[in-house]
Amino acid sequence: MTMEVRPASVFEDVPTLLGPKSPDANVCWCLSYRIPSKLNHELRGPARGEYVAGLCRGGTPPGVVAYEDGEPVGWAAVAPRADTSFARSRTIPHVDELPVWSLWCIRVRPGHRKKGVSHALIAGAVDFARDHGAPAIEAYPLDNGDARVDQTMAYAGLRENFERAGFVHAADTTSVLAGHPRVLMRLDLR
Template sequence: MPIDIRPATVFEDTAAVLGPKNPDANACWCLSYRLLPKENRDLQRTARGERVRGLVQEDPPPGVLAYDDGVPAGWAGIHPRADTSFAATRKIPHLDETPVWSLWCVRVRPGHRGKGISHALVNGAVEFARSHGAPAVEAYPVDNRGAKVDLTMAYVGTRSLFEAAGFTMAATTDSVLNGFPRVLMRLDLTP
């Protein structure tokens, strides 16, 4: 069965990919870039999951999910940049006034890796943004030049993952993750 990409509108499926095993753990829930820094810092433990429960009910929801044979297997966080912490960061440049969408997280659950789900998530996230009128999508992956990236830091993706989806490098950044520079990749969606 092919990988199915759907908007993240079902909390239980989103929690299966993003939530911690212990509901009281202080996990990211992919909120670090979605929220402004103060709100992100203030939300603790179960409140983080409850915040995601609210976000999946919004239009548009906070990202897309990948289903592998009907099982929630992956996530891509994508939303208008203006609604993310990237709107205020100084480390990742703003190229112009285009109301771009940011794709900041690509995560595949253990047991589902090695099946091309990351590629499907990036492509599905782009189509999701396109369907909501996005003129362009930006991503901020590491430029690892083929070197191994620690799995805990691989959520931002790699330059080659986004190049495979048609993104081009638009700018360098002042951001570094896991010892690798992050680059600004962009895909224009206008005809």
């Protein structure tokens, strides 16, 4: 098995990871934290995928894709925090004024879990942010302890996976997802 993580600049690989089974479905497409709420509610069905296609083909790709033997198996959303709704969040604090990047979504395709894909995605997102000049990268994972987390709601990641990647607890938050508190984890890239 060969695992590689690359910037999400090839849109055709992204629907496999984020797209709906039905083209008219209104799934997240990892836009909920990326775009203003009004636009997020206006984009319906195929328009959501078209918006993501524009991001992939535009300047800075909207995240990274993990490939196992050339097949897309995982996704991580990463961008400057200032370009996300985390910039205005009342539940996830700002630690300081550094222009940090945010890593807020990790998805691994069914059939590819428990193979280290999420760890590869975290490392790939860190490299991507570093390559784009980020002084630090933040994540807002679930602090679930030993409790099980529903796969659908585990998109924020788990604290232990970020700790394993060298992130440190930087702040508590008032955000709760799937009944678990979220914490602000940070990795200095300088």
